[in-house]
Amino acid sequence: MEILKVCFILLSTASFLWLSESVTLTSDYYQKSCPEFRQIIQQTVTNKQITSPSTAAGTLRLLLHDCLPNGCDGSVLVSSTPFNKAERDADINLSLPGDAFDVVVRAKTALELACPDTVSCADILAVATRDLVTMVGGPYYNVLLGRRDGRVSEASTIPNALPLATSPMSEIIDIFTSRGFTLQEMVALSGAHTIGFSHCKEFSAQIYNYSKSPPYDSQYNPRFAQGLQKACSGFENNPTLSVFNDIMTPNKFDNSYFQILPKGLGILKSDHGLYNDWRTRPFVEAYAADENKFFSDFARAMEKLSNYEVITGNQGEIRHRCDAIN
Structure with a gap:
């Protein structure tokens, strides 16, 4: 009898641990624990985008840089310490815009006042990105909730996990397909370049080598290249110099980015x-x-990206601050 009792206790404990570690994401995860969640996020991103119009593009990029290397766990938000160089200080992440980090911090601060120790930074980043995309004209898509924040953030995990602006297409394709994304999803996600800007140092080497006549399959439109040379003159002394990714409708999320590529107007x-x-x-x-x-393909690809290798239950934590592991 005692043996049966012990076996029952062990089985019950194992079942509890399995259940606690296999929590699935849901659309109403904070309905009871933090009913003001969506309203607080919406209000925060609206105020931030109005005052800093580049926030939407920056936050969209921040989400990609968080999710693609190690899953959507908010690890890119963590600051380095004297004992650890965090993801955000990897070379490719040094250009991530401060406005993107700031909107997450603002939302987290408001949510901690409303419902302490409840909402993960990873969920905040995922929902804030979606809301900002729709604010600038992009498609609405569903974001399931219940992510936990990662307990590890190491810059050493980032090289070769994110595409560089100068990466050959084969390398970029490998990065996405090795993580389960199709070519179509990769191209759809690349449409994020319809908003935002790129720093001159990321493309300066290319704007002095271009085809003189159409088709501009592999080079810049000559007049465009000359314009970029002028816009980026002196970037060595001023590394903040940048150019809009989509010169036609830089602040509107639309398909113009894809329309300018055949014309040699890509950055x-x-x-x-x-x-x-x-x-x-x-x-x-x-x-x-x-x-x-x-829009339809981008929305589906973003839903997939936002759910990439999330951690739930006991696998992670709810950070008190988004820039520091508890």
């Missing part, structure tokens, strides 16, 4: 690569011709 080497590579060009052309298709 980065990776932008040109999307149109030049036979594997990705069909998707570029499809999105250039049909904004609704781009």
